[in-house]
Amino acid sequence: MAHIHIDGLQIEVVRKNIRTLRLTVYAPDGKVRVAAPLRMAASTIEEFVIARRVWILKHQAKFAARERPVALAYVSGEAHFFQGKAYQLQVLEAKGGHAWPFGMSSFWSYPYHKTLLRSSAKAC
Template sequence: MSTLFQIGEVAVEIQRKSVRTLRLTVSPPDGRVRVTAPLRMPAATIEEFVLARQLWIRKHQARIAALPQPARLAYTSGETHYFQGRPYELRVLPTTSRSRVELDEQYLLLYVPEGSSSAEREIALAAWYRSQLKAQIPALLAYWQPVVGAQAQAWGVKQMRTRWGTCNVRARRIWLNLELIKKPTACLEYVVVHELTHLHERLHNARFWGLMDQFMPDWRQHKATLNQRVAGMQQPAGGDAD
């Protein structure tokens, strides 16, 4: 559950979770400020933490405000859309049957009923992206779980605004961001390994990154590719897995 507070000059969304330390993020596109805090941490401690970082917050809000805003996709023919790291030109074509997507070397062919709205076309394309991503995950888990030496009991795909992936250590369940299907497959593998590694170490500490070096020595390269901003592609505000 999140609660909005005014702390000093900044509106702050405070979210309490089962974590050990405070975490502060400033997120595009509007410079929203969020603090993730331990469940029982006193409010005064959180307020002191935020007040001490007012200048840092303002600096990052100014940087975000100066970023070029991504163009709003209309899901019309001629737009560029991505699949597994490659750009494709979208072609919207009429059909009298169910909506579907086909892919060739140059075009992403979206078949939708005549007169469909941009929202309907977006839903149809998202459904195809979801099916493509979900089809790839079992094989990746089958390969990487023995390498990492940890097994997820459940996994899922969802649209996430702030993270490429998350791991519920207690339930041994991982979630992967739907946007990963637009990135190169190596980026998806990096996030899978990242989340599986949390089953050994919950925190992003030296032990965690040491394990990542052991399981996937080139993870830094994949992480850098993952976080490259590409026009027309949504980028989670946090810019990493969790």
């Protein structure tokens, strides 16, 4: 993958067996990538990026303004989101085999270190 610099923007250029140019700005860091046909001239790609520079900067600013998610520590009382709802995490130590209670009010999971994670249905 080649990188080009145009007007202060670092662009990753990926050549593929496609027919049209594809411009993507990735969240959360605003990385810019152009997927281009295998035989397209570099000058055409540069013109395409220059023509869409305002659009690129707008989307990079939008991603930069977003709040970054906080790293989860998986401790009791921590809020975890599932399907758009916040759930308060309650960590319980478990011994023995695995269990999966099927109920609407709780979600259980066993990580590799055999600590039982329980998320109660109480919204935060």
